[in-house]
Amino acid sequence: MExxxxxxxxxxxxxxxxxxxxxxxxxxxREGVAGVTHRSVAREAGVPTTAPTYYFATLxxxxxxxxxxxxxxxxxxxxxxxASGGSAREIARSLAQAVNENRGxxxxxxxxxxxxxxxxxxxxxxxRWLDRAVEVVRPADPLAFRAFLAAIDGLLLQGLIxxxxxxxxxxxxxxxxxxxxxxxxxxxxxxx
Amino acid sequence: MExxxxxxxxxxxxxxxxxxxxxxxxxxxREGVAGVTHRSVAREAGVPTTAPTYYFATLxxxxxxxxxxxxxxxxxxxxxxxASGGSAREIARSLAQAVNENRGxxxxxxxxxxxxxxxxxxxxxxxRWLDRAVEVVRPADPLAFRAFLAAIDGLLLQGLIxxxxxxxxxxxxxxxxxxxxxxxxxxxxxxx
DNA sequence: CAACTATCTGAACAAGTGTTCCACAAGTTT
DNA sequence: AAACTTGTGGAACACTTGTTCAGATAGTTG
Numbered sequence: 001m002e003x004x005x006x007x008x009x010x011x012x013x014x015x016x017x018x019x020x021x022x023x024x025x026x027x028x029x030r031e032g033v034a035g036v037t038h039r040s041v042a043r044e045a046g047v048p049t050t051a052p053t054y055y056f057a058t059l060x061x062x063x064x065x066x067x068x069x070x071x072x073x074x075x076x077x078x079x080x081x082x083a084s085g086g087s088a089r090e091i092a093r094s095l096a097q098a099v100n101e102n103r104g105x106x107x108x109x110x111x112x113x114x115x116x117x118x119x120x121x122x123x124x125x126x127x128r129w130l131d132r133a134v135e136v137v138r139p140a141d142p143l144a145f146r147a148f149l150a151a152i153d154g155l156l157l158q159g160l161i162x163x164x165x166x167x168x169x170x171x172x173x174x175x176x177x178x179x180x181x182x183x184x185x186x187x188x189x190x191x192x
Numbered sequence: 193m194e195x196x197x198x199x200x201x202x203x204x205x206x207x208x209x210x211x212x213x214x215x216x217x218x219x220x221x222r223e224g225v226a227g228v229t230h231r232s233v234a235r236e237a238g239v240p241t242t243a244p245t246y247y248f249a250t251l252x253x254x255x256x257x258x259x260x261x262x263x264x265x266x267x268x269x270x271x272x273x274x275a276s277g278g279s280a281r282e283i284a285r286s287l288a289q290a291v292n293e294n295r296g297x298x299x300x301x302x303x304x305x306x307x308x309x310x311x312x313x314x315x316x317x318x319x320r321w322l323d324r325a326v327e328v329v330r331p332a333d334p335l336a337f338r339a340f341l342a343a344i345d346g347l348l349l350q351g352l353i354x355x356x357x358x359x360x361x362x363x364x365x366x367x368x369x370x371x372x373x374x375x376x377x378x379x380x381x382x383x384x
Numbered sequence: 385c386a387a388c389t390a391t392c393t394g395a396a397c398a399a400g401t402g403t404t405c406c407a408c409a410a411g412t413t414t
Numbered sequence: 415a416a417a418c419t420t421g422t423g424g425a426a427c428a429c430t431t432g433t434t435c436a437g438a439t440a441g442t443t444g
Contacts, residue, residue: 154344
């Protein structure tokens with residue numbers, strides 16, 4: 001146990017650091033990347049104005065750290081959609097949830113996409129869920145699967161700009177159509 | 193011709209107004225919505241700093257005017273993709289162009305999408321091309337067509353965050369897969 | 385040419401920004 | 415307890431932002 005003695009200061013610091021990142025994500029969900037400033041984040045996190053600067057060299061670092069971190073969660077969410085039990089119903093339900101209850105988070109994800117379009121360093125994080133989906137599902141027909149993944153992004157995106165976000169029942173038949181011939185790519189599923 | 197006498201001043205004004213909007217779009221393509229300021233737009237358009245404020249009450253108005261205007265062009269681009277001759281090859285070529293040569297413009301479109309997600313007033317403009325596509329193609333199987341449209345958005349978006357943007361040859365088989373059973377929705381095409 | 389009007393613009397301002405700096409508090413080690 | 419490291423936060427800075435405004439300019443009309 002001698003080596004495991006942790007510095008209480010660093011422990012608290014790391015905790016605060018995480019709190020700041022989480023606050024940043026909340027700001028992004030609520031107001032978009034544009035709303036992220038040292039002050040808005042500090043206010044959201046309940047810390048002094050200079051705290052974010054202390055933990056992150058620059059505002060950009062904070063933004064990138066937040067998006068990289070959120071990408072992990074988003075990856076999980078997306079995999080849950082892609083491999084959620086498998087039935088069209090369940091996939092449709094997950095999609096409906098993403099554009100309704102989790103609207104803010106879904107918007108945040110596409111903020112990440114867009115930023116990745118302009119900042120190469122974010123690209124791997126943005127497309128992580130795509131790579132992981134292929135790894136997990138191991139589709140026999142990669143083409144069909146890529147089309148399916150593309151359609152998911154499209155459905156979410158279009159769901160966000162609809163007058164009223166689509167619900168489970170509206171999405172189900174479309175998903176159903178997309179995974180007709182589902183055996184093509186779920187022939188060799190694989191848990192890891 | 194008496195009534196048609198135009199005020200030369202107003203004419204020039206309207207021209208300048210358009211020039212400012214076009215400059216704004218260029219800024220968005222290059223740096224994203226975040227890069228749009230009165231000053232950056234003015235610099236791009238080669239007009240004094242206060243010109244944009246003169247023509248648009250607020251910066252937000254300028255941004256919205258630009259996105260609404262660009263939506264028209266984007267709508268045309270998208271329709272060209274959806275109804276480009278019809279072969280998978282041609283659709284794939286249009287898609288490849290969008291994520292390569294026209295990368296900036298495509299990014300701008302998704303900036304519009306994202307902003308529309310947070311500003312209801314932009315929603316109609318953002319999904320205009322979807323509505324128009326349905327009008328023009330008049331698909332017999334709307335479900336299949338909606339899936340196809342969703343996949344297009346997904347392919348473009350994912351093309352933007354790829355390490356190297358996909359080319360025509362990579363996209364063609366995916367598109368091909370998507371429009372197998374194409375007769376389903378192109379049964380009753382319609383020029384307008 | 386003079387009166388008028390619409391268009392234009394440079395200077396200026398208040399507000400908000402990222403970031404620096406420094407004194408100090410808290411925790412750890414010797 | 416003394417020396418140290420790490421975390422903390424308020425004040426202040428240089429800078430950019432959106433917007434205002436008074437006056438200049440240019441086009442139209444009598």
